[in-house]
Amino acid sequence: MIGPGASAAELIAHLQTLRSEEKITGMTRFGIVTGTALGISNPDLKKIARLAKKDHARARQLWLSEIREARMLALYTAEPKKLTRADACRWVKDLNSWEIVDCAADLFVEARLDDLIFQFAADEGEFVRRTAFAMIAGAAVHRKQDPDEALLAWLPLIESHSADPRNFVRKAVNWALRNIGKRSRYCHAPALALAERLAVHPDKIARWIGKDAVRELTNEKVMGKLK
Template sequence: MIDLSSSAADMIAHLETLRSEENVAGMARFGIITTHALGISNPDIRAVARLAKKNHARAIELWRSDIREARLLALCTAEPKRLTAEEARNWANDFNSWEIVDCAADLFVEAGLDALISEFADDEREFVRRTAFAMIAGAAVHRKNEPDATILAWLPLIKAHAGDPRNFVRKAVNWALRSIGKRNLACHAPALALAKALAESPDKTARWIGKDAAKELAGEKLLAWLK
């Protein structure tokens, strides 16, 4: 039985017993890197994480394994209050999959590592840059008590990188813009204004981001909900 006393090696051995080659094949269709994957579903990984509980030192060890599921488990069992910016940077150096990025972004937001957002946005690596915008999206949604000014201060980053045509970046930039706009009425107007401006851009990628975001943000259902 996996529990708080289980070592990283114990947990990896347990994950190996859950291996599914059929699932590995299926994951590849969703753009998940399967080179070091065991084919374990995210709900099953979260179930293991609940049994194991948080253990930061063990999470660091799990990450070093290079196994997809062990790294997801590391992100689920790391202790946000103990996570340092340097550790987050080290993990970001290994990012090679959107699902790892999005899970890590939630942890980084919970850890309060906002200073990394602009740093990651300026990084040319596709998955590191995605992390910045996944963090913005997560903060806009989950930080209910955060001043709106903090959230709106990230709009210039969205504008600055709206022209990045790489699939996992442009989708994250779009996600961040929509998430800010859906936060509340105070955030809605500036986000919609940026979406409309991007929709008129001569750049193809920025235009797609703007049009897609504006379509959702100007929707009657959202406007009724925000009011």
């Protein structure tokens, strides 16, 4: 039985019993890297995480396994208050798929490691840079008590990386811009102004980001939800 006292080795052994070749195949259709995958869905991993409870030392051990599901479980059971900059900088170098990036970004946001956003954005690694913008996108939604100005401060970084042609970066840059714009009426105008500027940018990637963001930020339903 998986419980709070389960070790990393016991959790990994349990995960191995749940291996599904069919689900591994299905994951590839969503662009998930499956080289070390066991084929366990994230909802099922979250159930295991709730049983195992938080344990930061164990999360570090789970990460070392290199198994996709063990690393996802590490992110779900790590303790944000104990997560260090060294942890984040070490883990981010191992990220190799959009889904684990986005999960890690949520943890880093909860741990309030915002100072790493500039560092990650400056990194040339596709998934490291995606982490920076996934963090901004997540903070815009989850950090409701933060002042709007803190989110608007990321707009210049979004603009500076708007021409990155790599698929997982450009989508995250777009995501960050849209989420800031949808955060509040105060954030909407500056975000929309940037989106409109990008929509006529000479670079085609920046234009795509801008046009897509303008489309969403001028949507009546979106505007109707702004507070």
